[in-house]
Amino acid sequence: MKFLGFIVVGLAGAILLYGTGDFPDWGDPYSPASLHISKDYIEKALDQTKVPNIVTAVLADYRGFDTMFETAVIFTAGLACFLLLRDFREKKERFYRHTPTGVILHVKAGKKILDGGKEFEYMDKDWVPSDLIIKTVCRILIPFIQIYALYVVAHGDFSPGGGFQGGVIFGSSLILLAISYNLKTLVKRISEKMLGVYAALGVLIYLGIGVICMLMGGQFLDYAKLAPLIPFDSNHIRALGMLGIEIGVGIAVTAVMAIIYINIVSEGRHDEGL
Amino acid sequence: MDNYPVLIVVAPLLAALLAGFAAWIEERLSYPIALLGLAVSTFAAFEVLMQVIFFGPIRYEMAGWPPPMGIEYRIDLLNAMVLLIVSGIAFLNLLASYESVNQEIGDRTGSFYSIYCLFVTGLLGVTATGDLFNLYVLIEITSLTSYAMVAMGDRDRGALASLNYVFIGVIGASFYLLGVGYLYIQTGSLNMTDVAIILQDYHGSSTVLTAFVLCMVGVWIKMAFFPLHAWLPNAYSYSPVVFLRVVAPLMTKVMIYVMIRLMITVFGFNYIFKTLNFADAVVILATVAIIFGGVMALAQKNLKKMLAYIIISEIGYMVGGVWMGNQLGMTGAILHILNDALMTFAVFLGVGNIIYQLKDVDFSNLGGLFGKMPWTMAGFVLAAFSIIGIPPTCGFFSKWYLIMGAFEKGAYHFAIALIISSLICAVLFFRVFEICFFPSSSQDNKQKDVHAPGKIEEAPVSMLIVSGFVSLSLIVVGLFSGTIVNMIILPFLT
Numbered sequence: 209m210k211f212l213g214f215i216v217v218g219l220a221g222a223i224l225l226y227g228t229g230d231f232p233d234w235g236d237p238y239s240p241a242s243l244h245i246s247k248d249y250i251e252k253a254l255d256q257t258k259v260p261n262i263v264t265a266v267l268a269d270y271r272g273f274d275t276m277f278e279t280a281v282i283f284t285a286g287l288a289c290f291l292l293l294r295d296f297r298e299k300k301e302r303f304y305r306h307t308p309t310g311v312i313l314h315v316k317a318g319k320k321i322l323d324g325g326k327e328f329e330y331m332d333k334d335w336v337p338s339d340l341i342i343k344t345v346c347r348i349l350i351p352f353i354q355i356y357a358l359y360v361v362a363h364g365d366f367s368p369g370g371g372f373q374g375g376v377i378f379g380s381s382l383i384l385l386a387i388s389y390n391l392k393t394l395v396k397r398i399s400e401k402m403l404g405v406y407a408a409l410g411v412l413i414y415l416g417i418g419v420i421c422m423l424m425g426g427q428f429l430d431y432a433k434l435a436p437l438i439p440f441d442s443n444h445i446r447a448l449g450m451l452g453i454e455i456g457v458g459i460a461v462t463a464v465m466a467i468i469y470i471n472i473v474s475e476g477r478h479d480e481g482l
Numbered sequence: 483m484d485n486y487p488v489l490i491v492v493a494p495l496l497a498a499l500l501a502g503f504a505a506w507i508e509e510r511l512s513y514p515i516a517l518l519g520l521a522v523s524t525f526a527a528f529e530v531l532m533q534v535i536f537f538g539p540i541r542y543e544m545a546g547w548p549p550p551m552g553i554e555y556r557i558d559l560l561n562a563m564v565l566l567i568v569s570g571i572a573f574l575n576l577l578a579s580y581e582s583v584n585q586e587i588g589d590r591t592g593s594f595y596s597i598y599c600l601f602v603t604g605l606l607g608v609t610a611t612g613d614l615f616n617l618y619v620l621i622e623i624t625s626l627t628s629y630a631m632v633a634m635g636d637r638d639r640g641a642l643a644s645l646n647y648v649f650i651g652v653i654g655a656s657f658y659l660l661g662v663g664y665l666y667i668q669t670g671s672l673n674m675t676d677v678a679i680i681l682q683d684y685h686g687s688s689t690v691l692t693a694f695v696l697c698m699v700g701v702w703i704k705m706a707f708f709p710l711h712a713w714l715p716n717a718y719s720y721s722p723v724v725f726l727r728v729v730a731p732l733m734t735k736v737m738i739y740v741m742i743r744l745m746i747t748v749f750g751f752n753y754i755f756k757t758l759n760f761a762d763a764v765v766i767l768a769t770v771a772i773i774f775g776g777v778m779a780l781a782q783k784n785l786k787k788m789l790a791y792i793i794i795s796e797i798g799y800m801v802g803g804v805w806m807g808n809q810l811g812m813t814g815a816i817l818h819i820l821n822d823a824l825m826t827f828a829v830f831l832g833v834g835n836i837i838y839q840l841k842d843v844d845f846s847n848l849g850g851l852f853g854k855m856p857w858t859m860a861g862f863v864l865a866a867f868s869i870i871g872i873p874p875t876c877g878f879f880s881k882w883y884l885i886m887g888a889f890e891k892g893a894y895h896f897a898i899a900l901i902i903s904s905l906i907c908a909v910l911f912f913r914v915f916e917i918c919f920f921p922s923s924s925q926d927n928k929q930k931d932v933h934a935p936g937k938i939e940e941a942p943v944s945m946l947i948v949s950g951f952v953s954l955s956l957i958v959v960g961l962f963s964g965t966i967v968n969m970i971i972l973p974f975l976t
Contacts, residue, residue: 227664227692230684240680244670245550273544273553277607277619280495284600284623287502288630291593292641401506408502408596415496421545428488430546 257446259365267370268450272429276414279371279457283411286464290404295476303331330392346388353381361458365447371454375410375461382466391474394466403463403470410460414453421449486526486533487542487555490565491607493522494572498599505592512592513580516599520573523606527569531562535969541612549612550673556612559974560816564609564739567823568732572602578831578948579724581941582838586722587634594634598724601627605736614662614748615672617740621658621704624736625651628717628729636720643716650713654703661696664689665748674747681749685757694749694758701744705737707801708771711794715778718793719786723834726786730793731826735819738800742816745804755807762893768802769899771795776906785833785843788910789826792869795903796822802896803884809975811887816971817963818880824956825868825877831949832862835941848914850921854939857946859918861953866911868956871904876960883967 232239253265267275304313307329357378364370386394418429426433431449435442497519504511534540539558543549557565576598587594604624611617629651633644666672668689669680684690699710706714718730745754755761775795782788800822803815833843835858840847852859868875881900888897940946959966 223692223695224660227689227696230687230689231667239667240670241667242670244680245672246670248551269545270547270552271615274613274616274619277616277623280498280600280603281619281622281626283499283502284597284626284630287593287597287600288626291590291597291630292633294590296589404506405503408499412496412499412503415492415499419492419496422485422488427542427546428485428492428544432546 257450258444259447259450261365261367263368264364264370264450264454268364268453269431269446272418272450272453275453275457276411276418276429279411279414279460282464283407283460286407286467289468289471293471293476304328305331330390342388346384350381350385353384354378357381357458357462361454362451364454365450371457372461374454375458376465378458378462379465379469382462383469386469386473391470395470398466400467400470403467406459406463407467410456410458410463413456413459417449417452417456484542486530487540487557487610488544489526490523490530490569491603491610493526494519494569494599494603494606498596498603501592501599502596505590505596509592512595513583516595517573517576519599520569520576520602523602524566524569524573527562527565527606530557531566534559534562550671550676553611553613553616554673555610556675557610559970560739560742561609563816563970564736564819565606567820568602568605568609568736571731571823571827572598572605572728574948574952575724575728575827575831578834578945579727580944582834582945583724585838586724594631594724597627597630598728601631601725601728605732608736609739612674613672614665614674614677618655618659618662621655624733625655625704628725628733631725631729632717632721635722635725639716640720643713643720647713647717650703650710654700654710656700657696657703658700661693661698661700664693664696668693674743678748678750681753685753690749690753691758694754697744698741701737701741702801705734705741705797705801706794707797708767708774708794711771711775711797714794715787715790718790719784723830723837727827727830727834730789730830731823734793734797735800735823738797738804738815738819741801742804742812751807761805761807764805765802765891765893765896768798768805769893769896771798771801772896772899772903774798776903776910779910780906783845785836785845785848785914788914789829789833792907792910793826795906796826796869799881799884799900799903802893803887806887806891806893806896808887808890810883810890812975813967813971814880814883814885814887816974817883817967820966821868821876821880821956821959824952824959825865825875828861828865828949828952828956829869831945831952832858832865835945835949836862838941838945839939845914845917848918851918852915853921855941856938858941858949861946861949863915864953864956866907866914868960870907870911874960875956876963877956879960879963 232241236242249262249266249270253262254260257265257269259265259269302315304315305311305328306313307327312331313328357374360369360377361371361374364374382394382398385397417431420437421430421433422428424433424436431446434449435445438445438448441448497516501512501515504515530540534557539556542555542557544553544555546552583591583594601624604620604627607620608617608624611620629644629648632647633641662672665677668684668687669677671677671680681690703710718726721729745751772795775791775793775798779788779791779795782791796818800815800818803811803818806812835855836843836848836851839855864875868877871877871881881904885897885900888894888900
């Protein structure tokens with residue numbers, strides 16, 4: 209069987225190599241890939257969309273329909289994680305540490321869940337004594353990371369960046385919070401319900417903009433038709449439309465990052481984990 | 483309204499998102515939202531089919547950019563038909579599954595409806611699009627959602643089956659994507675019609691040949707064509723019934739559609755059947771698939787597994803018909819997309835009803851079902867007749883076209899395989915009928931009077947109505963086969 213696998217892999221590799229035989233030369237400016245549509249994009253994008261970053265123009269406007277489904281893929285990933293991993297059963301037993309004295313309490317299954325405020329600290333299996341330096345550094349860093357994430361989202365039209373990248377940065381700031389404090393801290397700030405709602409909301413913003421364009425009499429996602437709705441700057445209307453969908457993408461990506469992280473580290477329990 | 487083509491795809495996506503919201507806010511709303519989304523989609527698909535039949539193909543440019551700069555939806559008779567099949571079956575299935583979802587999924591039904599709608603969105607998008615890369619993105623959505631739903635089935639084996647499915651499915655999708663990459667390097671375009679025009683100058687190119695092989699292998703993996711079928715039986719038989727009933731009729735059929743679309747629209751028949759000459763080899767492979775599926779089905783002791791192998795055999799029918807390269811074979815293959823979707827759906831509706839009552843469809847548990855669930859079994863028998871290919875049902879007509887196609891081409895082995903496969907199906911289903919007809923021996927002991935009429939324990943009414951409707955439609959579609967061929971398939975092919 210292993211030998212058979214080797215033959216199949218070898219064959220596939222041979223086909224791939226054979227296929228490269230008729231490739232245009234490396235970096236050939238006259239190859240079809242650089243002459244056919246790419247040329248049109250490069251020549252017309254700035255004119256038609258008023259977005260200096262051609263990559264964004266292609267991603268969010270010319271092929272915006274693809275990007276909407278890519279966002280839907282991300283939403284699906286979050287949803288799948290929730291469906292498969294989330295475990296609503298109550299945990300069997302819990303441990304709490306009384307912070308001033310260091311005494312550890314053991315609460316057995318079915319007994320009352322403690323919420324002792326600052327006095328008691330919930331200990332999970334990954335519990336480590338809180339580290340003042342890590343906590344402080346992260347507390348200072350996280351707001352800056354988030355501001356930067358917003359910048360990346362908002363600046364996608366002009367420089368490398370956009371909703372996916374910004375969303376990932378924002379999501380990782382949430383994960384950093386969970387790592388440096390504990391999962392409870394994160395879940396307390398953004399509840400599971402809000403994350404679920406945000407994930408759907410992000411894609412819905414994208415889809416909604418498309419549907420509004422349709423209701424205004426254009427094709428799906430035809431941002432130019434949004435002009436009557438936005439009283440200022442109808443010249444840059446396509447750029448504004450793109451900004452709108454980038455924000456949607458950013459929200460969805462952020463929420464899904466957090467959903468996936470929380471579900472995986474806590475094995476679906478949402479109470480313990482890194 | 484001009485926006486029907488995009489509405490077909492957008493309505494279920496919107497429903498998925500709103501159902502996702504509702505899952506957190508008021509879970510009971512998810513079901514009506516999903517149902518409404520799919521109903522709108524079905525209606526739009528119907529309107530589009532009517533428009534296409536009477537006024538010719540529709541082009542819809544996304545965001546108003548003319549192709550090849552932007553993405554376009556290009557709907558001709560073939561897509562329009564497949565779109566209606568997909569949205570209609572997905573809608574009917576959801577209509578029948580309310581109780582079954584509550585029974586199987588339990589505490590997360592809202593999210594389940596959301597992912598179900600996403601799956602349907604993916605299938606519809608794959609069918610409607612006229613863009614090679616857009617097709618890949620939507621294949622991704624369909625695959626991701628189906629991995630998740632397979633894993634939600636059987637507690638122990640579902641996850642493993644899903645993992646195997648993930649590995650093989652991802653390889654299949656990447657093959658397709660790699661093929662699209664090769665095509666892009668050679669043509670610089672992603673729009674199907676545009677690529678087709680440019681490709682006419684590159685018929686001898688090894689890059690195009692590689693692209694073609696990669697795309698085909700990718701699609702074959704996704705449709706579980708022999709010998710790339712290994713993921714299918716486990717993935718299908720361990721998934722929850724609701725999903726099984728929609729994936730078994732639709733997933734493979736949509737992938738057959740993709741294969742036909744790539745062959746006709748992108749690469750062109752001239753390239754495939756004149757420049758390349760491995761069509762005969764594919765037909766032989768299809769023959770092997772048919773026989774293999776049948777023989778493996780004979781060896782199964784579980785109804786779901788048996789049907790899964792029959793699906794593999796049916797895929798052989800369609801692939802063989804398409805690669806015959808003549809009009810009769812193609813007509814048979816396209817007609818079989820419709821018929822097979824309907825009859826697989828009908829047979830799995832029956833299976834779903836049985837599972838709702840019995841939890842499990844091992845042959846040993848099926849004793850006395852005709853007495854216990856008479857209506858379900860009536861639908862099941864009709865569907866089985868159609869799969870075997872008994873005349874007034876639709877299964878007969880597509881098989882007839884396929885056999886005629888095989889004779890015209892001189893592929894007698896394929897025709898013989900089709901007939902053998904029909905015989906095997908007859909054996910398989912009559913064995914099931916026999917088991918279901920008589921009470922099993924263990925029940926004999928409990929029941930003192932064997933001849934007393936058994937207690938009727940039918941599935942819920944909604945499931946029975948849908949099951950009856952679909953089973954009757956098998957006969958209706960069978961009787962109107964000629965109309966369908968003359969109005970949809972022949973105009974498409976000529």
